[in-house]
Amino acid sequence: MSTPFEISAAARDALASWLEAAKALKAASDNTIKAYQVDVLDFITFLTLHHGQPQGLAPLARVTTPDMRAWMAHLRAQDVAPRSMARKLSAVKSFYRWLSEREGYEPTAVLSARAPKFQKKLPRPLTxxxxxxxxxxxxxxxxxxxxxxxxxxxxxxxxxxxxxxxxxxxxxxxxxxxxxxxxxxxxxxxxxxxxxxxxxxxxxxxxxxxxxxxxxxxxxxxxxxxxxxxxxxxxxxxxxxxxxxxxxxxxxxxxxxxxxxxxxxxxxxxxxxxxxxxxxxxxxxxxxxxxxxxxxxxxxxxxxxxxxxx
Missing domain, CATH: 1.10.443.10 (Intergrase catalytic core)
Incomplete structure (x- = not known):
């Protein structure tokens, strides 16, 4: 989905550093790290297209509640399942928590965004x-x-x-x-x-x-x-x-x-x-x-x- 000119070098470096931290501190699997990367890249790409300019660290700090609503609406328009939307939002929130600690961001607009409700799949045990x-x-x-x-x-x-x-x-x-x-x-x-x-x-x-x-x-x-x-x-x-x-x-x-x-x-x-x-x-x-x-x-x-x- 993303292409090199849609995301600034600073944003890419921040994403890479966060992924390294997640792998080291949370012992996240390679598959989890890859999913994190795709989800956050897609989010930054959306912001780039939404605002019509590359999203460096300063623009990322200015994400608003309407931006978050627009992103969720964009995902719904793409027929992204509620469970997948919740996963993507979770990855973005985790990235922003890390950014807020490292860069002093105010992450309230991102962290207060609510994931869509979905019916959790129940485990299927055998008798x-x-x-x-x-x-x-x-x-x-x-x-x-x-x-x-x-x-x-x-x-x-x-x-x-x-x-x-x-x-x-x-x-x-x-x-x-x-x-x-x-x-x-x-x-x-x-x-x-x-x-x-x-x-x-x-x-x-x-x-x-x-x-x-x-x-x-x-x-x-x-x-x-x-x-x-x-x-x-x-x-x-x-x-x-x-x-x-x-x-x-x-x-x-x-x-x-x-x-x-x-x-x-x-x-x-x-x-x-x-x-x-x-x-x-x-x-x-x-x-x-x-x-x-x-x-x-x-x-x-x-x-x-x-x-x-x-």
Missing amino acids: EDAARAMIDTVELQATQGWIGARDAAVVTLLYGCGLRISEALGITGRDLPLGETMRILGKGRKERIVPVLPVARRAVDTYLSLCPHPMEPDKPLFRGARGGPLNPRLIQKVTEKARMQLGLPATATPHAMRHSFATHLLSAGGDLRAIQELLGHASLSTTQAYTSVDQVHLMKVYEATHPKAG
Whole structure:
């Protein structure tokens, strides 16, 4: 969307410095940094076209509430989805917070802009039976026994410990042997302690007993066929095969196993704050999505079992 003459060198330098700071201080992923860059570049480009002149640091400091409304209207005219608009606004606000600290800007016009409301997508958990069936079926997809055991161990950790797939694949030989708890380094390099159920330890032990590659402290626990780090795409593919065999919906993904862990804990009477800690959510509001999932499940049970009036 943007071209070199639409944005001043000073604005580009400021954007680059902010992205470097976000990557260093927030440990943001490459994909997140790229999204930030695109969103803020698009915003600055809009201001350039809106005002008819390049937006250097001084013009950026003079952004007004009408400017923000015009930008949001521009996005709506382009049929940008409310969720994407909210993401773009969040990136711009983050950039302006940084600018206000560094350049002494008054960021109220930007920070007071409201994102459009949108219906948050609820996590799609599996039933307990389906989650167990997924683990069992995943193991049967491989032609080599150790690879089947590996895939089953990964998926068991996703469901049994509520791990993200990146967290499971981040376990190294240094973490072995697995004990009753495990230290996990999650998003934003935030550490948390998660309990490791006996079934998860057994699954990992079975994999270790069959794996042909030596376990070293600085090497990943889960290996590819040639001994390198396991590609997460392989776990996505094997769960896709398993869900098709089981007749499960397309939402039965590796991440759905983590959702299932949280939802089943909540259904069993788990404390929301404790579940937040186990999942590594920075905000309780993220974890609260599972209360909606549980209510949806309860309503389905109610509707299926409650005697109909009349």
